[in-house]
Amino acid sequence: MAQTTRPLSPHLQIYKWQSQMVTSILHRATGIALAVGSLVILWGLVALSMGPDAWASFHAVAASPLGLVLLFAWTWALWFHFINGIRHLYQDAGAGYAISTFIKASWFSIIGSLVITLATWAYVFMGGAA
Amino acid sequence: MIRDLRNPLQRARGLGSAKDGVGHWWTQRLTAIALVVLVLWFVVLVLGLLGHDYQAVRASIARPWNALLMIAFIIAAFWHSVLGLQVVIEDYVHTRWLEVTSMIVIKLLAFAGVLAGVLAVLRIALGS
Numbered sequence: 586m587a588q589t590t591r592p593l594s595p596h597l598q599i600y601k602w603q604s605q606m607v608t609s610i611l612h613r614a615t616g617i618a619l620a621v622g623s624l625v626i627l628w629g630l631v632a633l634s635m636g637p638d639a640w641a642s643f644h645a646v647a648a649s650p651l652g653l654v655l656l657f658a659w660t661w662a663l664w665f666h667f668i669n670g671i672r673h674l675y676q677d678a679g680a681g682y683a684i685s686t687f688i689k690a691s692w693f694s695i696i697g698s699l700v701i702t703l704a705t706w707a708y709v710f711m712g713g714a715a
Numbered sequence: 716m717i718r719d720l721r722n723p724l725q726r727a728r729g730l731g732s733a734k735d736g737v738g739h740w741w742t743q744r745l746t747a748i749a750l751v752v753l754v755l756w757f758v759v760l761v762l763g764l765l766g767h768d769y770q771a772v773r774a775s776i777a778r779p780w781n782a783l784l785m786i787a788f789i790i791a792a793f794w795h796s797v798l799g800l801q802v803v804i805e806d807y808v809h810t811r812w813l814e815v816t817s818m819i820v821i822k823l824l825a826f827a828g829v830l831a832g833v834l835a836v837l838r839i840a841l842g843s
Contacts, residue, residue: 633835637769
């Protein structure tokens with residue numbers, strides 16, 4: 586390990602938390618979570634191809650309390666990465682760099698993702714499917 | 716007066732100091748744009764399948780358009796994941812052998828994942 590007697594540059598704990606840095610951190614965190622979640626989609630598809638028994642095992646895990654909590658978390662991760670990703674594409678085009686716009690767009694990613702997640706699960710439960 | 720210290724050949728190649736240019740960046744954006752459409756399709760498909768039994772779900776994925784889009788979704792999602800995880804690893808894993816090893820593991824896992832997913836969809840679509 587590196588010796589840390591010399592002064593180090595300031596890190597996370599010294600900065601005032603801002604919506605822009607929160608969305609940046611969350612974009613990476615949700616990206617990693619979604620990469621892991623894609624393995625669950627894979628499990629579902631492979632189970633579907635194997636037959637009714639394999640599908641029933643998959644369905645039992647997905648519809649269990651822990652499964653539903655994870656699916657809810659993944660739904661939010663998906664919608665956050667989705668909205669914030671579109672924001673990044675927009676910024677990649679060189680737009681939306683005014684600080685006020687940046688802050689507003691960050692909050693839009695956070696609040697928008699929560700709203701769509703709740704709407705998605707409201708549909709799930711009101712559809713009587715659970 | 717020299718305005719640019721770079722070798723003209725270096726500039727003509729356009730590969731920059733990282734030696735591989737903007738390929739990673741572009742592919743990450745391209746797969747992102749594809750996933751905007753594919754994720755919407757996927758969510759609508761899954762929500763529509765809630766509460767259906769095994770046969771109905773299987774029959775739905777077996778439809779040509781759904782099978783095609785599912786394969787596109789799998790490839791785009793895993794490709795985008797590898798590119799994203801690569802950036803995270805390059806930023807935070809500072810031990811060289813660990814960095815290289817995790818990239819190799821992730822790429823092989825993603826490749827296996829894509830193959831398994833595509834084979835599963837093909838089996839569902841072709842009924843074998």
